[in-house]
Amino acid sequence: MGTINNKQLPIIERFNDNNIKIFALGGLDEIGKNMYVVECDQELIIIDAGIMFPGDNYGIDYIIPDYTYLMDNVDKIIGLFITHGHEDHIGGIPYLLRKVSIPKIYASGIAVGLIKNKLSEFSNLSPNIIEYHNDSVFKFQNFEISFFKTNHSIPDSSGIAIKTNQGYILHTGDFKFDFTPLSGHTEYAKLTKYATEGVLCLLSDSTNAQVKKFTTSEKKIGDSIKAIFKQIKGRIIISTFASNVHRVQQIVEASVEQNRKVIVFGRSMAKVVNFSLKYNYITAPPGTFITAKEFPHLPPEKITILSTGSQGEPLAALSRIADGSHKQIKIIPGDTIVFSSSPIPGNQEYINRTINKLFKAGANVIVNSPLTDTHTSGHASETELKIMLSLTKPKHFMPIHGEYAMLKRHAQLAIATGVDPQNIHILDNGEVLTFAPNKVFTHYAVKAGAIYVDSNNEDVDNSIIRERKLMSDDGMLGIVFSTLNYKLMRLPNVVSRGFIYVRDSEALVTDIENKAKELYENYYSETKKFNPNQFYNLLLPTLADFIYEKTERKPMIVPIIMNV
Numbered sequence: 001m002g003t004i005n006n007k008q009l010p011i012i013e014r015f016n017d018n019n020i021k022i023f024a025l026g027g028l029d030e031i032g033k034n035m036y037v038v039e040c041d042q043e044l045i046i047i048d049a050g051i052m053f054p055g056d057n058y059g060i061d062y063i064i065p066d067y068t069y070l071m072d073n074v075d076k077i078i079g080l081f082i083t084h085g086h087e088d089h090i091g092g093i094p095y096l097l098r099k100v101s102i103p104k105i106y107a108s109g110i111a112v113g114l115i116k117n118k119l120s121e122f123s124n125l126s127p128n129i130i131e132y133h134n135d136s137v138f139k140f141q142n143f144e145i146s147f148f149k150t151n152h153s154i155p156d157s158s159g160i161a162i163k164t165n166q167g168y169i170l171h172t173g174d175f176k177f178d179f180t181p182l183s184g185h186t187e188y189a190k191l192t193k194y195a196t197e198g199v200l201c202l203l204s205d206s207t208n209a210q211v212k213k214f215t216t217s218e219k220k221i222g223d224s225i226k227a228i229f230k231q232i233k234g235r236i237i238i239s240t241f242a243s244n245v246h247r248v249q250q251i252v253e254a255s256v257e258q259n260r261k262v263i264v265f266g267r268s269m270a271k272v273v274n275f276s277l278k279y280n281y282i283t284a285p286p287g288t289f290i291t292a293k294e295f296p297h298l299p300p301e302k303i304t305i306l307s308t309g310s311q312g313e314p315l316a317a318l319s320r321i322a323d324g325s326h327k328q329i330k331i332i333p334g335d336t337i338v339f340s341s342s343p344i345p346g347n348q349e350y351i352n353r354t355i356n357k358l359f360k361a362g363a364n365v366i367v368n369s370p371l372t373d374t375h376t377s378g379h380a381s382e383t384e385l386k387i388m389l390s391l392t393k394p395k396h397f398m399p400i401h402g403e404y405a406m407l408k409r410h411a412q413l414a415i416a417t418g419v420d421p422q423n424i425h426i427l428d429n430g431e432v433l434t435f436a437p438n439k440v441f442t443h444y445a446v447k448a449g450a451i452y453v454d455s456n457n458e459d460v461d462n463s464i465i466r467e468r469k470l471m472s473d474d475g476m477l478g479i480v481f482s483t484l485n486y487k488l489m490r491l492p493n494v495v496s497r498g499f500i501y502v503r504d505s506e507a508l509v510t511d512i513e514n515k516a517k518e519l520y521e522n523y524y525s526e527t528k529k530f531n532p533n534q535f536y537n538l539l540l541p542t543l544a545d546f547i548y549e550k551t552e553r554k555p556m557i558v559p560i561i562m563n564v
C-alpha cells in the first residue's frame, strides 16, 4: 500500500483477491487518453490505450496515462481490447508497448490498419494483433469477451461485453444511435439480450450528455453537403477531420454528383484517403481523385479540394491556403470554403483567424450551423444515452469518457431511467470500483496520472512542463550552424521542441533554414569575423519576425554555433 490519492483513498499496487474490479487509468474528468481496466483474480483486461492532446502546448505533444499499475501487474494482463481507431483510444499504444508487455491486442477493421500504420513509425514494436469481428468470442478463466457493433464517426466501432460470474460488464466505446447509418446498424438485439441475462455494470460514453435530444444522422449531413455543392459555382474547398471516413465518402459522392474531381491537401488527410481507398472504406469511380499537378487545368466548377485544417491549426493545409502561403493553391474570388466540422474546445480562436483570412482573400465561407448541417457529432446525446440505459438495464452505472459535468449529467440521466442512485459511480481516474460477492465499494485507488510526451516521443518530467509554462507558450526552436573557421559549411539545421512537428512542416523548416543561412552569410560577409553576441542580436529579432509572420507563434529561438 503506497500513498493516497485526491479522494484520500489508499493506493494499492497489487490486488490479491477475486473480487471484480473496474477502474480508469485515463478518460474520467477529461476527454482523451482513454484507458479502462477490468480485473478479477489473476486476470486483467485493458480497454483502449489513448492519448490526449494538450490544450496548451508547452513543448509537449501528447499526454498519456501513467502505466505504473500495469507495469506492476504485467503478469495478469490478458490483452488490450480496442473499441475503435480514434487517437484518444489507440494513440497511446506505442508508448504502452514500450513500457508494458501486452500479449495480444484485439482490434477490429479499420482500427487494425490504423494501429499497424502507427506502429510502423516506431522501431521494434510488433505486437500480436488479433482482428475481432461482431460475432467473435474470447474465453478466459474469469471473463468471456464479446462485442456489439455501434455507430460512431469512424467505421468499425464496437462496444465490449465482458461476461463475469456476477453478470455482464458493458463498455459502450464511443457511440451514437444512427438509424440511417452509412455502414450497418447498431446491434440493438444484443443490448436487450445482455439485459435479459443481467448487466452488472454499464460504462457509457458521456461526451454529449449535456446535449439535448438526438445527434443528427451522418446521412443527413451527406444530404446537406450534396445540396450545398449543387448551389456552388466556383471551386469548393472543404475541410473535415481526416479520420471521419464516412464524411469523406459523402464529400466524394457529392463531388461526383456535380462532376467535380477531388484533390486532397494535407498529409494526414492524404494518408487516410489512400488507406481507405485501398481497403474500400472509400469508393469512387476511377479518375475521381486527381493530383496537384492536374488540377490547375480544370475549370473552377470541376474542382473539390479536400483539406485538413478544420480546427484552424496554423500549419495545416487550410490555414496555409488562407494566408496565401500554400505552394499549390491561392484563394481566388468565387471560392467557397466549407467547414464540415465543429470547433474542438479551445480552437475557436484559431478557426476565426482562418475564416477572417479566407473572407479577406475574397472567398465565401460556410460553417456548420442548424441551417447548414455540414457536421454532426459521433457521440450520443441525451435521448440516445437514455435509450442505451433502457435497453441494457444495468444494475450499476459508471459514466465514462467525459469531463466531470458530463459524467454528472449522464448520472442524472441514468437515475431518470431507473438506475438506483446508490449504484451510480462517478469516479476519478485510478479510483477502483470493487464488486465483492455481497457488497460494492470504492475504498481503494491505483496509481493514475498524466505523463507528458514530446515530439521525440520521450517522456517529459512534470517539472519541465511547469518550467516551460513559465518560459514560453510556443515551444522552442534550435538552429544549428555548422561552420569551418566560421564559414558556413551547410544549410543550418532546425530542431524543434513543441513548436512544430518537423516531419509535418518540411516547407516551413526549409524556409527557416534558408532565412538563417541568408542572415549568417550577410553578417559574416560584412564583418569577416564572428562575434556571437553581435550575430545573435541580429539573428534573433529578424528570425522571430519571420517565424511569427508564417505561424503567428513566437517560439524561443536557440542558435547553436558548431565551429570546427
Ligand SMILES: [Zn+2]
Binding pocket: 084, 086, 152, 174, 378
Ligand atoms: Zn471516438
Ligand SMILES: [Zn+2]
Binding pocket: 034, 086, 088, 089, 174, 401
Ligand atoms: Zn473517444
